[in-house]
Amino acid sequence: xxxTLIDIxxxxxxxxxxxxILRLRSLFAVVMLSGIYSLLAASMFVALDAVDVAFTExxxxxxxxxxxxxxxxxxxxxxxxxxxxxxxLPLAVVTVTGAALLYATFDMPPFGAADAPVNLHxxxxxxNDSFGEVGLPNVVTSVLASYRGYDTLGEVTVIFTxxxxxxxxxxxxxxxxxxxxxxxxxxxxxxxxxxxxxx
Amino acid sequence: xxxxxxxxxxxxIAIMLMMVGFYTVxxxxxxxxxxxGLNIFQTSVFLLYISMGKVTGGTAxxxxxxxxxxxxxxPHVLILxxxxxxxxxxxxxxxxxxxxxxxxxTIEEDELDLMDGET
Amino acid sequence: xxxxxxxxIVSKLLIPFIMLFAxxxxxxxxxxxxxxxxxxxxxxxxxxxxGLIFGLENARKVAPPAVVTRLVAxxxxxxxxxxxxxxxxxxxxxxxGVLGATPVAGQHLGILIIEFGVGTTVAASMITIFFLFAxxxx
Numbered sequence: 001x002x003x004t005l006i007d008i009x010x011x012x013x014x015x016x017x018x019x020x021i022l023r024l025r026s027l028f029a030v031v032m033l034s035g036i037y038s039l040l041a042a043s044m045f046v047a048l049d050a051v052d053v054a055f056t057e058x059x060x061x062x063x064x065x066x067x068x069x070x071x072x073x074x075x076x077x078x079x080x081x082x083x084x085x086x087x088x089l090p091l092a093v094v095t096v097t098g099a100a101l102l103y104a105t106f107d108m109p110p111f112g113a114a115d116a117p118v119n120l121h122x123x124x125x126x127x128n129d130s131f132g133e134v135g136l137p138n139v140v141t142s143v144l145a146s147y148r149g150y151d152t153l154g155e156v157t158v159i160f161t162x163x164x165x166x167x168x169x170x171x172x173x174x175x176x177x178x179x180x181x182x183x184x185x186x187x188x189x190x191x192x193x194x195x196x197x198x199x
Numbered sequence: 200x201x202x203x204x205x206x207x208x209x210x211x212i213a214i215m216l217m218m219v220g221f222y223t224v225x226x227x228x229x230x231x232x233x234x235x236g237l238n239i240f241q242t243s244v245f246l247l248y249i250s251m252g253k254v255t256g257g258t259a260x261x262x263x264x265x266x267x268x269x270x271x272x273x274p275h276v277l278i279l280x281x282x283x284x285x286x287x288x289x290x291x292x293x294x295x296x297x298x299x300x301x302x303x304x305t306i307e308e309d310e311l312d313l314m315d316g317e318t
Numbered sequence: 319x320x321x322x323x324x325x326x327i328v329s330k331l332l333i334p335f336i337m338l339f340a341x342x343x344x345x346x347x348x349x350x351x352x353x354x355x356x357x358x359x360x361x362x363x364x365x366x367x368x369g370l371i372f373g374l375e376n377a378r379k380v381a382p383p384a385v386v387t388r389l390v391a392x393x394x395x396x397x398x399x400x401x402x403x404x405x406x407x408x409x410x411x412x413x414x415g416v417l418g419a420t421p422v423a424g425q426h427l428g429i430l431i432i433e434f435g436v437g438t439t440v441a442a443s444m445i446t447i448f449f450l451f452a453x454x455x456x
Binding site: 135 | 343350351353356362370391393412414432439442444446450
């Protein structure tokens, strides 16, 4: 009963924070609230027994994301302008989508049911056999690193790719590409700034 | 009736959060706000997944002799990696925002549309 | 933020413990909550804190961007190499069972190595991304 109460309180806080994020115009406040939102989500994950996920969400969502967004705000400005166009069309789209999804939830198994299809497929095998096969008490690590190691290799590659993409976007000096556009083609090939490239 | 609400409360809040995030992405013109909206949307999906894996009376899936009922570890594995990939893609989106600001001088969607129309 | 003495001293005290905690999370992930993803982010946050308090220039001296950039790729390579080591030993790709004397010992070793690879890539990526954002002039 206490757990249910904690669930409901945390979820309500998350909803309130999300709506505050939607309504506020000061982007600084929005970024701070998104950090709080992540922390609430992390607490929620602990209540739902997903300790590994909660750990990650607390470190990533409340830590790194907030820092990156603050760095972006320092470069782009902190105020959001009020929207000039009408908002009834997005509101209608969102309402219809939300209603359809809500209707779908009535087909889902009740929250916490041990006999829900998702809990009957491979999960019992992992829980029963992983200790004998992999020898680790933490089933999440066994599945992540061993049973689904191929998936995780893919995820690590995605992070690698994202880092490379950010390097491409922000690695050069400011105004490098603008220089290319304005210079005549002959000078484009000369290494003017001495940094090893031809920009 | 109360049981019905308790059975689906997590899913409903997840969908509500998803729609708030969706609305932020569609209706707000500021690009940073859109990325925050995407993050809310993303977290709501995480919440939906983790809610489905919860087993009443279960504990975290770290094996110990004292427990017999564990929550489902598979959603945890999927979401754990999704969170870190999520921050990597958020960083990519923010990098694009920074570049747009440098090239156009604004990150408001309607002003960007206006400038693209002129040239 | 160089003139905030309280921030400077407190972060100086905290940073070693953050790094130690990252190592704990990295290598205790087999037994409790944790693993490469979380450890990488925590280790990166120690460098980010250092960069925020003591300035980007000093942070770049501690973690030279040239080295960090290579570590981003090194983590993925460590992971993939572990997979190929399984192939060379006669197993399947990413089958750690053949790496040790017994299948369980092999699994232990394989998971330790790939979690290290994951941690390296995640930490290096986050540090790189932070350096790039913070180093961008207005």
